[in-house]
Amino acid sequence: MTTVTNLILKAAAAAENGEEDPGGAVGGCSGTSSSSSRRRSTLxxxxxxxxxVVYVARFLGYQESWDYFHYLNKHIPWTRPTIRVFGxxxxxxRDVCYVASEGLPxxxxxxxxxxxxxxxxxxxLKDILEAVHSALPGSCFNSLLLNRYKGGSDYVSWHADDEKLYGPTHGIASVSFGCEREFLLKRKPGKNFRGKKRSEGKRAREQDRVAEQHSFTxxxxxxxxxxxxTQRDWLHSVPKRAKAQSTRINLTFRLVPSHAG
Ligand SMILES: O=C(O)CCC(=O)C(=O)O
Ligand SMILES: [Fe+2]
Structure with a gap:
């Protein structure tokens, strides 16, 4: 798997050392960037x-994040539904739950x-949403898919969140709590790297294959x-990891346009 992203992440983490922990940012749906959110080291x-893709390693404070983790672990009505994939x-x-504003498709x-x-x-969840809006000026999320991975054998396979309901260029803000897990991105088959044609030869394709995957912890x-x-052209996944023995909770905030459906 690609290491370039992780190298950049290490550099970002080093730059972060000694930085003040921003903690509980608050703000409205279309809020402006607070000074604390500007201080955060961002990739x-x-x-x-x-x-x-934008990654903020220390988006929320350490203890505050554990408080959220314990609340969500206990109070969310988690379910593990049966789904149909390829028939x-x-x-x-993994366990899931869905939260959305009223009247959405x-x-x-x-x-x-x-x-x-x-x-x-x-x-x-409203507090976390407010912090996300504050960190991402102009964002206005109205729905949330929650995931709980109870250990390393829970996962999400390669997919894109490209349901029609979201529209072609929707942003997704993903907040993680608990056990660190690897998040992978790879270009969808047939989507060329920076406009290069597939006819550029085997070597170019191999370089693209390597360059077109990114890994974030x-x-x-x-x-x-x-x-x-990103949802139109890329796939993402959280693969199984034997070493990930404890629970991770992930929140993906999304915008469903009210006229969608
Ligand atoms: O758990 C994650 O980091 C990703 C979850 C995800 O891709 C999804 O809910 O669509
Ligand atoms: Fe996803």
Whole structure:
């Protein structure tokens, strides 16, 4: 797997040392960047062709993040639904829950339509949403898919969150708590690297294959944002990892346009 991203991440982490922990940022849906969010060390990765990933290792404070972890672990009504993938039924290999603002079109994926819980049922989620809006000026998320990986054999396979309901360029803000897990990105088959033609030969294709994968270790309290055409052109996954023995909770904030569906 590609190491370039991890090298950049190490550099970003080194630059972070000694930096003040920003802690509980607050703000509204279309809030402006707070001074604390500007101090955070951020990795910006341009994936080419209008796709970008942004990673903030210390988005939320350490203890605050554990408080969120314990709250979510206990209070979210986690389910492990049966889904259909390539015509076969299987139990989803992680726990999930869905929260959305009222009046949005229903989310459905892999033959499964999750019940949409209200934000009011889980007040801490509104605080995390506010912190995300504050860190990402102009963002306005109205739905949230929660995932709980109970250990290294829970995973999410290669996919893109490209359901029509979201539109072609929707951003996803992903906040992680608990056990660190690897998050992989690879270009969708047939999507050329920075506009290069497939006819450029085997060597160029091999270079592309290597260059077109990125790996992030998503830390406790971190924020990862996928922007632009990332869902159209790229796949992502959280693979099984035998060494990941404890629980990880991940929140993916999304915007469902109210006219979608
Ligand atoms: O757990 C993660 O980091 C990713 C989850 C994800 O890809 C999803 O919910 O669509
Ligand atoms: Fe996803």
């Amino acid at each position: 910006d990765l341009d994936l080419g062709n209008g796709s970008q 076969r039924s299987s139990v989803q290999p 229903d989310l459905a994926y892999s033959g499964y339509q999750p019940h949409a819980h209200s934000w009011d049922e889980f007040p801490p 998503l830390k406790h309290g971190s924020l990862l944002v996928m922007r632009g055409y």
